[in-house]
Amino acid sequence: MSKRRVRNISGMGISKITLAHENQKLQRHQDLSHYKETFFQCGKCGTCRTVYKDANWSRVCPSGEFGKFEAYYLGGKNLLTWALSTDKLKWSENLAKIFYQCSVCMACVQQCQIPEIHTYAGEWLMAMREEAVKAGYGPMPEQTKYTDHIMTEKNPYMEKNESRLKWLPSHIKQSPEAKLAYFVGCTASYREQNIAIATAEILNSLGIEFKILEKEGCCGSPVYMTGQTEKAIELAEMNVESFKESGIEKIITSCAGCYRTLKETYPNKFNLDHGIEIRHLPEFIKRESKSRENIFTNEVNMKITYHDPCHLGRHMGMYNAPRDVLQSIPGIELVEMTRNRHNAWCCGSGGGVRSAFKDLSSFAAKERIEEAMETQAEAIVSSCPFCLNQFKSNIENDAIQTYDISELIRKAV
Numbered sequence: 001m002s003k004r005r006v007r008n009i010s011g012m013g014i015s016k017i018t019l020a021h022e023n024q025k026l027q028r029h030q031d032l033s034h035y036k037e038t039f040f041q042c043g044k045c046g047t048c049r050t051v052y053k054d055a056n057w058s059r060v061c062p063s064g065e066f067g068k069f070e071a072y073y074l075g076g077k078n079l080l081t082w083a084l085s086t087d088k089l090k091w092s093e094n095l096a097k098i099f100y101q102c103s104v105c106m107a108c109v110q111q112c113q114i115p116e117i118h119t120y121a122g123e124w125l126m127a128m129r130e131e132a133v134k135a136g137y138g139p140m141p142e143q144t145k146y147t148d149h150i151m152t153e154k155n156p157y158m159e160k161n162e163s164r165l166k167w168l169p170s171h172i173k174q175s176p177e178a179k180l181a182y183f184v185g186c187t188a189s190y191r192e193q194n195i196a197i198a199t200a201e202i203l204n205s206l207g208i209e210f211k212i213l214e215k216e217g218c219c220g221s222p223v224y225m226t227g228q229t230e231k232a233i234e235l236a237e238m239n240v241e242s243f244k245e246s247g248i249e250k251i252i253t254s255c256a257g258c259y260r261t262l263k264e265t266y267p268n269k270f271n272l273d274h275g276i277e278i279r280h281l282p283e284f285i286k287r288e289s290k291s292r293e294n295i296f297t298n299e300v301n302m303k304i305t306y307h308d309p310c311h312l313g314r315h316m317g318m319y320n321a322p323r324d325v326l327q328s329i330p331g332i333e334l335v336e337m338t339r340n341r342h343n344a345w346c347c348g349s350g351g352g353v354r355s356a357f358k359d360l361s362s363f364a365a366k367e368r369i370e371e372a373m374e375t376q377a378e379a380i381v382s383s384c385p386f387c388l389n390q391f392k393s394n395i396e397n398d399a400i401q402t403y404d405i406s407e408l409i410r411k412a413v
């Protein structure tokens, strides 16, 4: 360890972390064998179970806290990965379930102080899912069902592809020649349509020319995150073809999962270098507000707390833009939960958990909702349709309101 110069790694998204280790040859997005010398560096210290030196050492791992056994925490998963890769263990239904009963939220990875594990453990959590698929033990049956639907109808919600644009109201003005597209994503297209409408209205209100892609389909995130990389690449190729056909140069998305997938996964995992600038809505609005005066003209009097979506925060390192935008809206008071930014507790919807492990998913959501209520905020706000949908499904008796950031921006512009 003495020769290593390691940057302050806490709080950075996985895409932003680099090591200054002279001999560091590891790369992200590789298959399991690439990391085979790294699993054994895990000292089984248990540091990945709780927030490291912050937030009262609160717990971070929904999988471990729900599953109760070491196998469900990162330390246990490392040992199982090592055993499998050295042929001491074979795939079984139980082993696959352990790896799928995890939202791939990366909260554990953020806490581990071993640099190689901190940087790369998320990669082998994903690589193990790919291995499970190759061995015929993954994905879980519920995930196979939605994947089959995605491959034909381009959405996981058992809806028809032809009804994808049903949310689009007639008052929304699109510009067919625009170089900017709004990539809506499946959840905002079919379930949280208020987000799609709010985003399109914001763009109209700010006079920004945009269009919605007629051939938009699922970005592939639910397929990729469950280890089905080849199928996810098929979906990605269809989307990239439609980007090229429509001549767009820039995409705005209101979905954390689409953002991660289009910006990070397509070029760096799938080798689809589309060359298109990808912006998440709050990031885009923050830039716009710098070049214009008084972007927010209406007050939104509300005390809120912000939930970091895993795919936007830990996966992409974006923590400030949504907070900066929210705090720029007149009347908004932002209070933080105990676990925030890179230490945020996952809402429990990602990584295929919501479809295959409903009890775990609900357990995670309820813990986050309780944490939000402890702040005395009136509303829990996120910047991901899937998080919003998860909160709506798990908030009981209207105990707290919940919004997507687009809905608050819409009220303010």
Ligand code: SF4
Pocket: 041, 042, 043, 044, 045, 046, 047, 048, 049, 074, 075, 078, 111, 112, 113, 114, 117
């Ligand atoms: S993954 Fe890191 S924090 Fe967790 S047990 Fe292993 S060494 Fe400790």
Ligand code: SF4
Pocket: 060, 061, 062, 063, 064, 072, 073, 074, 101, 102, 103, 104, 105, 106, 107, 108, 109, 346
């Ligand atoms: S990725 Fe999240 S759910 Fe999975 S082991 Fe790590 S903290 Fe637990």
